[in-house]
Amino acid sequence: DAEITQSPRHKITETGRQVTLACHQTWNHNNMFWYRQDLGHGLRLIHYSYGVQDTNKGEVSDGYSVSRSNTEDLPLTLESAASSQTSVYFCASSASNYGYTFGSGTRLTVV
């Protein structure tokens, strides 16, 4: 069965370190998204991609970057982790602008 997987599920890192969160989907979806979830804010869009080699900034992109070298993967990199980036991160994918499939999330703690 097709799926979208995120790894790791939990991560603790130190301030200033570079961290990469993985997102892998086997739906063959062109569109992929990264959101962060914080209490009281719902989910906020960080970056998104329409296809290979395409990336775009979302509402809260500062301090984050993504790259899309193939259809299946959209890794999210925190260049220099900050305590304000402690959050739960969700990856999502969609095909034809109709349904979205979400990963299980990564809980990141920056200490």
Add this chain to the structure above:
Amino acid sequence: ELKVEQNPLFLSMQEGKNYTIYCNYSTTSDRLYWYRQDPGKSLESLFVLLSNGAVKQEGRLMASLDTKARLSTLHITAAVHDLSATYFCAVSSSGSARQLTFGSGTQLTVLP
């Protein structure tokens, strides 16, 4: 900029009672989504509403969309404990690859 407002943010209700969650959005959109999230879990898709006047029902939940008023409602009928969760509405931007803008969520607790 698309903004989505959801209310109430917190809702405690007795089993067997009815209640409605409201979702207002600021700019024209023709797609609205409702999701459910249990603690520590991912988002589960409940409804996709695609046109003005759309109404969808699944069990004790019914969602509707009024695009002219930029309003969607999620109505809960005869609540049961299993409905306790956080509910999000999300509105899709227009364009070739739509992004979702989420409301802040409604944390629903159904009390016995």
